[in-house]
Amino acid sequence: MGIVLQLFTSETQLIQALSKNDAKAQRYLYDKYAARMLAVCNRYLPDRMEAEDVMIEGFMKIYQKIGQFKSEGSFEGWMRRLITNEALMQLRTKRHIEIDLDTPEAQKLPNYDQANQHLETEDLLHLIAQLPTGYRTVFNLYAIEGYSHAEIAEQLGITESTSKSQLHRARALLQQMLTNLEGEKDDYSNFKK
Amino acid sequence: MKKNQTDDLFGRKLRQAEISPRPEAWEKLQARLQTEKRPLAWWQQRGPWLAAAGLSLLLITSWVVWKNQTPKQPAMAQNVPQQPKVNVEPKQEVAKFAQPNNNLAATMRVAEMPLRSLPTNTKTPQNQPTAPEIKLGNIAQQTKTIEPKPAPNVVETAPAAQPVVEVAQAQATPPSVEKTVVLQLPELPKVALGAKELADLPLIETTPVEDTRKGSRFARLFRQVKNAKEGQRVEWNEVGVNPNKILAKVTRRDNYK
Numbered sequence: 001m002g003i004v005l006q007l008f009t010s011e012t013q014l015i016q017a018l019s020k021n022d023a024k025a026q027r028y029l030y031d032k033y034a035a036r037m038l039a040v041c042n043r044y045l046p047d048r049m050e051a052e053d054v055m056i057e058g059f060m061k062i063y064q065k066i067g068q069f070k071s072e073g074s075f076e077g078w079m080r081r082l083i084t085n086e087a088l089m090q091l092r093t094k095r096h097i098e099i100d101l102d103t104p105e106a107q108k109l110p111n112y113d114q115a116n117q118h119l120e121t122e123d124l125l126h127l128i129a130q131l132p133t134g135y136r137t138v139f140n141l142y143a144i145e146g147y148s149h150a151e152i153a154e155q156l157g158i159t160e161s162t163s164k165s166q167l168h169r170a171r172a173l174l175q176q177m178l179t180n181l182e183g184e185k186d187d188y189s190n191f192k193k
Numbered sequence: 194m195k196k197n198q199t200d201d202l203f204g205r206k207l208r209q210a211e212i213s214p215r216p217e218a219w220e221k222l223q224a225r226l227q228t229e230k231r232p233l234a235w236w237q238q239r240g241p242w243l244a245a246a247g248l249s250l251l252l253i254t255s256w257v258v259w260k261n262q263t264p265k266q267p268a269m270a271q272n273v274p275q276q277p278k279v280n281v282e283p284k285q286e287v288a289k290f291a292q293p294n295n296n297l298a299a300t301m302r303v304a305e306m307p308l309r310s311l312p313t314n315t316k317t318p319q320n321q322p323t324a325p326e327i328k329l330g331n332i333a334q335q336t337k338t339i340e341p342k343p344a345p346n347v348v349e350t351a352p353a354a355q356p357v358v359e360v361a362q363a364q365a366t367p368p369s370v371e372k373t374v375v376l377q378l379p380e381l382p383k384v385a386l387g388a389k390e391l392a393d394l395p396l397i398e399t400t401p402v403e404d405t406r407k408g409s410r411f412a413r414l415f416r417q418v419k420n421a422k423e424g425q426r427v428e429w430n431e432v433g434v435n436p437n438k439i440l441a442k443v444t445r446r447d448n449y450k
Contacts, residue, residue, distance in 0.1 A: 035211035112198045143200035
């Protein structure tokens with residue numbers, strides 16, 4: 001592995017080697033980004049095995065389309081886009097992205113500072129996984145990936161207003177979940193005391 | 194902004210989140226890579242190019258073959274009447290027109306009767322292959338005019354089949370015989386003079402003689418047609434035409450007249 005790292009000291013060298021279908025470069029890219037890309041897939045697909053399959057398919061696309069990468073943006077951002085598109089394709093093929101419209105507003109806002117300190121990545125992934133598919137997809141695309149509502153509407157085949165409403169309801173649900181989680185943690189800490 | 198707080202919380206925590214995949218995941222990916230590499234053989238990667246190259250090669254070869262064949266066809270058509278087929282066709286026509294030939298031969302013999310009695314017949318056979326080549330056709334058609342000058346050579350050589358054939362080709366219909374005899378009268382002196390000159394030269398071989406015979410046949414046929422139309426001469430070496438077609442044209446002209 002040390003030899004491999006020495007070979008690809010810069011990103012451009014790595015991309016050049018990948019464009020030549022260099023096996024060492026492919027392995028190096030996988031070792032460096034597989035865990036991050038699997039987390040991306042898992043945000044859209046709560047099933048870990050399914051997310052892993054999509055990640056593998058996404059890496060295949062990265063290896064195949066490496067020649068299309070232009071060094072204008074970040075290489076990781078380009079890879080994340082490909083992986084995200086692959087996850088969305090999986091959602092489209094296997095199940096429809098249901099659009100839920102009747103979600104109650106959160107009655108109580110959570111304490112975000114406390115949540116930021118106590119909640120771990122696994123907890124947040126668990127919360128997102130509990131969202132309906134439509135909410136989860138729009139929230140992931142907008143809040144985490146940074147897509148605009150127009151891009152989301154184009155990707156999912158919905159209107160921008162639907163995307164906005166889905167995002168609004170996803171936030172409300174997450175706030176409610178965070179508040180409930182805070183209450184459980186407070187109860188747990190009080191129980192420990 | 195509560196919206197941004199939720200987005201920031203999840204964005205910060207999850208944007209760089211990592212979940213280690215199982216070791217089997219790389220094996221799956223490696224298997225996919227190998228399966229993807231297998232079908233990418235040279236003939237698959239360059240399949241469109243190979244197809245285009247094969248198609249172009251096919252077109253070029255077909256064009257070359259076509260181009261080689263097209264000049265051969267007219268060449269064959271020109272050669273056919275000159276060498277092998279002309280020899281065959283007159284033989285067939287000889288059989289067809291045996292009766293009119295016999296009649297003509299009878300007339301010729303009748304006209305030649307006094308010539309055979311002449312003593313000059315013994316020396317002429319040596320020069321016969323040259324003299325009859327040019328004269329036979331004219332003589333066969335014009336028995337009366339030729340008789341006084343070089344006719345004896347023609348009669349004794351007796352390649353009777355050849356002159357008879359020429360007559361048969363030129364005169365498919367019996368009434369045309371009379372017309373041709375009249376039309377070729379002005380040519381007689383020229384032919385007779387050539388025959389005399391050639392009679393003194395015994396070095397002419399047989400093979401070129403056959404070619405000249407063929408050429409003279411066409412020339413005579415066409416001269417007959419031309420003379421029938423305009424009275425002008427035509428060089429027949431430059432024109433390759435099937436004698437049967439000429440014959441048909443001649444007969445039609447005669448019939449129309």
